Amino acid sequence: MAMLLLAILPWPYGYYLLLRIVIFFVFGYYFFRFRKQCKLSKREMPPWVWAVGGFALLFNPFFPAHLFRLLWAIFNLTGAYLIYKTQEWEKQL
Helix, strand or coil: CHHHHHHHCCCCCCHHHHHHHHHHHHHHHHHHHHHHHHHHHHCCCCCHHHHHHHHHHHHCCCCCCCCCHHHHHHHHHHHHHHHHHHHHHHCCC
């Protein structure tokens, strides 16, 4: 979460590449973990699980999305909030 908040500041390109890799795996881990829990408990996946998966795709380092800096700042803040909320949602499943 701290990496996403720090990404608002200007950094060399290497930082943003590392950010994409780390956040991709964090969101991917949570997406597949929650998806598996929903399948095992035979519950429908809540919309926030899809949001976590969407952020994993957005931050993927293999096919990077080239967006404006302001838009990335919004996604970074939203991603940090989503990680914070994911830790709360983890207790619900």
